Amino acid sequence: MNEYKFILLVFLDAAILIGLLGYYIYKSSLNPEGDKSIKNPLRKRFFFLIMLSAVLLILLAITIPKSPYFLFADKPPSKLVFVDAKQFNFIMSYQAINPKNPSAGESIELPVDQPVEFRVTSLDVNHGFGIYNSRAELVTQTQAMPGYVNRLRWEFKEPGTYKILCLEYCGLGHPVMSSSFIVK
Numbered sequence: 001m002n003e004y005k006f007i008l009l010v011f012l013d014a015a016i017l018i019g020l021l022g023y024y025i026y027k028s029s030l031n032p033e034g035d036k037s038i039k040n041p042l043r044k045r046f047f048f049l050i051m052l053s054a055v056l057l058i059l060l061a062i063t064i065p066k067s068p069y070f071l072f073a074d075k076p077p078s079k080l081v082f083v084d085a086k087q088f089n090f091i092m093s094y095q096a097i098n099p100k101n102p103s104a105g106e107s108i109e110l111p112v113d114q115p116v117e118f119r120v121t122s123l124d125v126n127h128g129f130g131i132y133n134s135r136a137e138l139v140t141q142t143q144a145m146p147g148y149v150n151r152l153r154w155e156f157k158e159p160g161t162y163k164i165l166c167l168e169y170c171g172l173g174h175p176v177m178s179s180s181f182i183v184k
């Protein structure tokens with residue numbers, strides 16, 4: 001099971017748990033006089049809030065360190081790829097791209113199991129830079145914005161051909177805006 005499925009499962013379990021707790025408290029509040037064991041309904045509510053806070057704190061503690069913003073922050077990338085998105089393709093190069101005279105780019109090959117860095121920008125409008133594996137699963141992504149350079153670090157675990165798709169509607173050619181690179 002990969003970590004994303006694990007996180008999803010944790011969230012689903014927590015949602016079910018919170019739902020069950022809420023239902024239990026709702027049921028027990030329907031006829032408080034009938035149940036002599038409930039001396040003070042506020043105590044139950046307080047207990048529920050404490051439990052809810054504990055569950056939320058645990059979830060935050062598990063998921064925040066897995067936030068992609070911290071991924072590979074302490075590892076120097078072994079390869080740098082410059083990406084300039086432009087209606088309607090992606091120009092990729094190992095060298096910085098001159099925005100005034102963008103070249104056609106070059107075909108990119110990246111090493112497996114090593115951190116690499118994409119420096120993504122746009123030459124016209126906002127685009128998305130989504131990387132898909134050979135099973136068409138989204139691996140990682142960032143936005144391509146004119147005037148900004150977004151750094152995307154990743155370590156590819158599987159060799160193969162990865163496809164890049166634009167993830168933001170950028171004009172009539174958006175559906176065909178794609179590119180690819182090889183990891184080996």
Ligand SMILES: [Cu+2]
Nearest residue numbers: 166168170174
């Ligand atoms: Cu697009």
